[in-house]
Amino acid sequence: MTKFSVIHKLKGIFILALAVLLTNAVIPYSNTMKSFEHQQWVANSSRVMNQVVMLINTLKDAEIAQRNYLLTTNTDELKNYVAASEQAQKKIAILQQLTIKKHQKPQWISALQQKITEQQNLLQQEVTVSQKQGVAVAQLLVSSHQNKRLQLHQDIQKLVDTALATEQSASQTSSQTTLATFTLAVVVNVLLLVFLYDLLWRYVNKLQQTEIALHQSQNRLRAIIDAEPDCIKLIARDGTLLEINASGLAMMEVENADTLIGKSIDIGILPEYRDAFTALHRSVCQGNKGSLEFEIQGFKGTRRWMETHAVPLINEADGTFLHLAVTRDITRRKQAEQKIYEQAALLDVATDAILVSNIDNQILFWNKSAERLYGWLFEEVLGKNIVELLHQATSSQLEEALFTVINTGEWQGELHQLTKDGKEIIIESHWTLVRDEQGKPKSILSVNTNITQKKQLEARLLRSQRLETIGTLASGIVHDLNNILAPILMSVQLLQMKLHDQQMQKVLNTLEGNVKRGANLLKQVLSFARGIEGHKTIVQVKHLLQEVEQIVQQTFPKSITCSTNIAENLWYVSGDITQLHQVLMNLVVNARDAMPDGGMLKISAENVILAPQSGSYIAISIEDTGTGIPPKIQAQIFEPFFSTKEVGKGTGLGLSTTLGIINNHCGFINVQSEMDKGTQFKVYLPALESNSVPSTTVVEIEPPGGNGELILVVDDEAIIREITKSALEAYNYRVLTARDGLEAVSVYTQYQQQISVVLLDIMMPSMDGAIAIRQLQKINPHIKIIAMSGFLSAPQTLAIARMGVKAFLSKPSTAQELLQTIKAVHQDN
Secondary structure, eight states, X not given: OHHHHHXXXXXXXXXXXXXXXXXXXXXXXXGHHHHHHHHHHHHHHHHXXXXXXXXXXXXXXXXXXXXXXXXXXXXXXXXXXXXXXXXXXXXXXXXXXXXXXXXXXXXXXXXXXXXXXXXXXXXXXXXXXXXXXXXXXXXXXXXXXXXXXXXXXXXXXXXXXXXXXXXXXXXXXXXXXTTTOHHHHHHHHHHHHHHHHXXXXXXXXXXXXXXXXXXXXXXXXXXXXXXXXXXXXXXXXXXXXXXXXXXXXXXXXXXXXXXXXXXXXXXXXOHHHHHHHHHHHHHXXXXXXXXXXXXXXXXXXXXXXXXXXXXXXXXXXXXXXXXXXXXXXXXXXXXXXXXXXXXHHHHHHOSSEEEEEXXXXXXXXXXXXXXXXXXXXXXXXXXXXXXXXXXXSOXXXXXXXXXHHHHHSEEEEEEEEEXXXXXXXXXXXXXXXXXXXXXXXXXXXXXXXXXXXXXXXXXXXXXXXXXXXXXXXXXXXXXXXXXXXXXXXXXXXXXXXXXOOHHHHHHHHHHHHHHHHHHHHHHHHHHHHHOOOOOOEEEOHHHHHHHHHHHHHHHSXXXXXXXXEEOTTOOOEEEOHHHHHHHHHHHHHHHHHTXXXXXXXXXXXXXXXXXXXXXXXXXXXXXEOSSOOOGGGTTTTTSTTOOOSOTTSOOSOHHHHHHHHHHHTTOEEEEEEETTTEEEEEEEEEBOOGGGSOOSOOOOOOOOOOSSOEEEEEXXXXXXXXXXXXXXXXXXXXXXXXXXXXXXXXXXXHHTTTEXXXXXXXXXXXXXXXXXXXXXXXXXXXXXXXXXXXXXXXXXHHHHHHTXXXXXXXSSOOHHHHHHHXXXXXXXX
């Protein structure tokens, strides 16, 4: 319609010019000279109008190139736009030069220049936005400038029309003044007609070229849109489809757009998503943007997941908004997400903690096992720094691990980490580097296994092996010490027989008690180091508590006050005196360590009946006013090797050993502690019934003597041989001695008919006791042998017993034990 109106206007101008030419044919020649003078003015005006028309065409060229650039982002169109803009500036300069030649510059020239400048600034702004922020933003800006652009077109057209009217009026005035100059007027009008015809021809030709270019541009734009893999749809306000590209047709499984054009846009959308899509369409038609994921079913039955991004597009016809939708097929992404979800479910079943973090150490994934191991839910740790969360601070080990995994692709090692409740754990970690499609490091997959208990067991095993080594060493030391104590004990007993002075007897009794205590301590060392069962007797715990009290008062710091409250009629218990003594000492030493600044230590004991079915117990209480035991570690204090003391100040075995001894005595132990107030350990030991407690009356039993029997004493320690010989001779025995197995065999061969018993040390050089026993038995299969040793393990003792040994004596032994054993062997037939 615009094209038709412009052509007809130009035709009208041509007819009008022809009429002016015929009218001027009758103008008198008298005005020829004056017309000639005015002809120059008219020619100049024609050039002005020509430049105006050319300027308008140049502006249209610039606008067309700018729009094509915004639609296609073709740099050639941008160059055309820049060239047309520069050409427009040149033509404005020409117009200014042409109007200067007149006596005064027309006002419409300045106004036209201003409007053209505003229009060019508007176009340039849209191009700049397109380059910096993208075509979509530029198109929105074009839409917002629509009214302003239309107003500028109208203003420019008005100025052009005004200029044409002004020039036409001037021409008519000139014609009236030059009617007499017919010849000159005819020439001028012919030139005007030629000019107008040329202008018409040029305009029509340009219009045709513009139409062809616009058609080509539309074809290119259609080809570009159809080549777009995403579906592009234009939807009317009433919800019917206006346009759709080839990709959209392929997604809907149709070949012709006519199948869909004019139809409702919810065709193919599954019913459960139609309401959401309708709501999106209404929002877009109100000028809002939006997006939606939904599922469609094509005309051939194929189901696809789609993701649409909708923007409003202004309808120039009525100012309302159309719905422009760019929809993408996300079926593969959805399938991948489903696969990832299934894989994540499998990862959650794994027993190891599986973590994924990016290169910046931000957590991206955290399976259920990680939640159980560390205590945090996945939602709590997502996006957090894994080093700050699990390690609190970086370390050289972590930096080395990260360097290794980046350079080699994997790392494996042990790490110390913290859980949500602050507990330190040891994990065995395996890191694998994950790369993106370009091969660049993307994330790190960590598989962590909690080896805290394994490490603790390894430590316990190592300590147990060390204890076993210590036990082996202790066995040899105990044997040597027993060999030292044996002659001392027997010498004391010999002196007791010879010295009857009361003061000396007291000294000897004290010496004998200390030697026996030393021997018992050595047995306790073996009991702890090698697990040897202690010898249980009837014990009055009151006496043990009194000894412990005396030790506390003599050895503990003076800042610790000790008080006791022991029942007078305290019941007896069955137990190993040395082990029970160790239990009490462990508890009071722990109490001392809990009061570094001093305090009160209370020791008490009483008879209790817990329940009729449980029986009678004695309850021993050790209570301090020290620092107390934290509640969270009270359940661990009886574990082997657990210690709260500084390194080198505790083994972690005191309470563990205490608990083991109490359990072996069929008792139990309770602990109550309050921070900064103190701790109370209460030991319960089963009490003996009154009829099972022996009378406290001590009956002196005279050691049994001999009848001149000959005893062979075999020992590598000379002092032991001599003291044993003296003790036996003092009780009417004859004695032969040998310093080793070889000499024993030789002596026995010579005196076998007279020797009644062989007293043989098991551990000797040259020929040890076991070999000597076999050699002696070869000489006399019925030989009576009493084995002696400072220490023998249970398997060694059993092996010796199976060799036919009649009895076994532990060093040091008393004269009473030695004589009774010999008498028992003599009586054994």
